[in-house]
Amino acid sequence: xxxxxxxxxxxxxxxxxxxxxxxxxxxxxxxxxxxxxxxxxxxxxxxxxxxxxxxxxxxxxxxxxxxxxxxxxxxxxxxxxxxxxxxxxxxxxxxxxxxxxxxxxxxxxxxxxxxxxxxxxxxxxxxxxxxxxxxxxxxxxxxxxxxxxxxxxxxxxxxxxxxxxxxxxxxxxxxxxxxxxxxxxxxxxxxxxxxxxxxxxxxxxxxxxxxxxxxxxxxxxxxxxxxxxxxxxxxxxxxxxxxxxxxxxxxxxxxxxxxxxxxxxxxxxxxxxxx
Amino acid sequence: xxxxxxxxxxxxxxxxxxxxxxxxxxxxxxxxxxxxxxxxxxxxxxxxxxxxxxxxxxxxxxxxxxxxxxxxxxxxxxxxxxxxxxxxxxxxxxxxxxxxxxxxxxxxxxxxxxxxxxxxxxxxxxxxxxxxxxxxxxxxxxxxxxxxxxxxxxxxxxxxxxxxxxxxxxxxxxxxxxxxxxxxxxxxxxxxxxxxxxxxxxxxxxxxxxxxxxxxxxxxxxxxxxxxxxxxxxxxxxxxxxxxxxxxxxxxxxxxxxxxxxxxxxxxxxxxxxxxxxxxxxxxxxxxxxxxxxxxxxxxxxxxxxxxxxxxxx
Numbered sequence: 343x344x345x346x347x348x349x350x351x352x353x354x355x356x357x358x359x360x361x362x363x364x365x366x367x368x369x370x371x372x373x374x375x376x377x378x379x380x381x382x383x384x385x386x387x388x389x390x391x392x393x394x395x396x397x398x399x400x401x402x403x404x405x406x407x408x409x410x411x412x413x414x415x416x417x418x419x420x421x422x423x424x425x426x427x428x429x430x431x432x433x434x435x436x437x438x439x440x441x442x443x444x445x446x447x448x449x450x451x452x453x454x455x456x457x458x459x460x461x462x463x464x465x466x467x468x469x470x471x472x473x474x475x476x477x478x479x480x481x482x483x484x485x486x487x488x489x490x491x492x493x494x495x496x497x498x499x500x501x502x503x504x505x506x507x508x509x510x511x512x513x514x515x516x517x518x519x520x521x522x523x524x525x526x527x528x529x530x531x532x533x534x535x536x537x538x539x540x541x542x543x544x545x546x547x548x549x550x551x552x553x554x555x556x557x558x559x560x561x562x563x564x565x566x567x568x569x570x571x572x573x574x575x576x577x578x579x580x581x582x583x584x585x586x587x588x589x590x591x592x593x594x595x596x597x598x599x600x601x602x603x604x605x606x607x608x609x610x611x612x613x614x615x616x617x
Numbered sequence: 618x619x620x621x622x623x624x625x626x627x628x629x630x631x632x633x634x635x636x637x638x639x640x641x642x643x644x645x646x647x648x649x650x651x652x653x654x655x656x657x658x659x660x661x662x663x664x665x666x667x668x669x670x671x672x673x674x675x676x677x678x679x680x681x682x683x684x685x686x687x688x689x690x691x692x693x694x695x696x697x698x699x700x701x702x703x704x705x706x707x708x709x710x711x712x713x714x715x716x717x718x719x720x721x722x723x724x725x726x727x728x729x730x731x732x733x734x735x736x737x738x739x740x741x742x743x744x745x746x747x748x749x750x751x752x753x754x755x756x757x758x759x760x761x762x763x764x765x766x767x768x769x770x771x772x773x774x775x776x777x778x779x780x781x782x783x784x785x786x787x788x789x790x791x792x793x794x795x796x797x798x799x800x801x802x803x804x805x806x807x808x809x810x811x812x813x814x815x816x817x818x819x820x821x822x823x824x825x826x827x828x829x830x831x832x833x834x835x836x837x838x839x840x841x842x843x844x845x846x847x848x849x850x851x852x853x854x855x856x857x858x859x860x861x862x863x864x865x866x867x868x869x870x871x872x873x874x875x876x877x878x879x880x881x882x883x884x885x886x887x888x889x890x891x892x893x894x895x896x897x898x899x900x901x902x903x904x905x906x907x908x909x910x911x912x913x914x915x916x917x918x919x920x921x922x923x924x925x926x927x928x929x930x931x
Contacts, residue, residue: 402751402771405731405750405751406750406751406773406774409750409772409774409776409785409788410790509752509770509771509794512729512752513771515729516751541773541793544773544774544790545790563793563811563813563814564793564813565770565771565793565813565814567771569813571813571814571815605837
């Protein structure tokens with residue numbers, strides 16, 4: 343390429359093929375420019391599983407978004423307040439930091455992926471959502487399990503890296519490839535947070551924070567790759583099945599078949615806000 | 618249509634496949650295909666095919682039965698007359714669902730690679746690859762061959778692909794975990810199931826608009842295969858864990874009947890005359906045969922472990 347051509351880039355392509363190429367590049371960049379940008383903020387440790395899971399969810403959101411003219415970014419933030427055009431916030435912080443973050447962002451979804459504290463659910467903060475199961479959900483799952491298997495010492499988890507049913511194997515493979523480690527409970531919760539946000543945006547294209555929060559509180563029929571149709575309770579908690587794990591192996595699922603109705607996800611934890 | 622084609626071939630050539638009337642069922646956990654004689658509803662042979670067979674399809678000229686052997690990453694080719702595996706060819710990683718185009722090519726979803734592939738089964742050649750969403754699964758081809766639908770299960774989307782360009786012409790967001798789709802006889806309408814949201818959607822193919830939605834009556838319903846009756850008036854939906862076939866009005870999507878079958882029903886195949894519907898009842902290791910006039914089960918046929926796909930050479 344001659345120097346003069348580099349100095350005058352609009353004359354760079356003199357052949358019809360070159361002109362066509364330039365047009366195609368122009369079209370490609372203009373289509374990127376018209377993609378709707380969706381900003382998700384992340385408050386918490388960027389070297390933690392919550393971040394890694396959320397980043398995996400963002401990668402999958404963009405795999406979907408490229409077909410719909412949507413592009414997502416995950417931006418670290420110190421909090422508690424974020425820019426006005428941030429659609430939602432994912433947090434991987436201790437329980438005591440959540441109330442100030444929720445209060446600094448009224449009408450904007452704050453999705454907790456790291457704190458299992460029951461009080462956070464019982465408080466029923468309208469813009470605080472939780473994809474990580476609460477302690478009470480895990481306790482209920484273990485209690486159900488022990489009614490059937492009294493000798494078992496199984497513990498309840500949100501996720502397991504060996505889980506294969508319901509396309510869990512595919513999610514585990516994607517996460518292992520992306521994050522270079524097995525998917526933990528917090529990583530699953532981080533993934534579920536950004537994936538759920540992207541799924542509702544794909545459906546109704548509402549990215550303004552209050553509209554998105556409203557959508558998330560609806561009948562979202564979220565596929566968390568655990569076989570069940572998930573949605574958020576009015577407590578903010580994501581309804582979900584749990585896994586029973588003993589000696590590192592998955593031994594069962596809750597709600598536990600033969601003990602409760604397996605479709606009744608509200609048999610785990612606080613089902614709704616205390617009136 | 619194929620009968621007419623076969624008749625023409627019969628006049629032109631001695632090398633013609635008369636339809637055998639055999640039903641081919643893949644047994645996911647038995648590494649085999651059960652062959653049922655549709656006249657007697659009895660298994661006449663069980664063919665070992667390799668690890669974890671799932672999707673089943675028939676060549677347009679009836680000369681071959683294709684089986685996606687997921688564990689071996691191949692398509693096995695069975696001769697419908699001799700009932701032997703005559704050859705295999707590479708399919709890409711972990712083949713699952715596929716459909717056979719009127720031109721003979723196989724359209725298959727590559728779940729791990731977020732792609733759909735077009736294979737020429739005669740040569741084993743990879744004709745084209747199309748990038749789609751995450752965990753592509755169901756594949757449907759319009760009767761005239763001009764449109765292909767691939768469902769992306771984790772991306773919750775139907776991709777409508779133009780043929781022969783092999784470019785996506787529309788992306789339609791549907792309910793969670795779309796597993797299967799089918800076209801109406803004139804290709805103008807498509808129907809798709811979503812497993813996690815437990816519903817069926819009706820789509821206008823030209824505009825990509827969703828025309829209707831029907832949640833299945835049972836909370837346990839996790840629908841998979843969907844087919845249109847030959848007269849175009851009814852839909853048959855395999856209800857998964859609901860252990861029933863839902864029969865819907867193809868126009869209004871209203872549920873006409875729920876027919877009890879075996880446990881975890883996934884696969885469906887309809888006879889050419891439209892009178893018999895075959896279902897794979899995975900957990901009961903059986904195929905149910907439904908009389909579509911009476912909308913009742915007329916036979917259950919024990920097959921291998923966890924039957925998955927089914928296709929009829931008729």
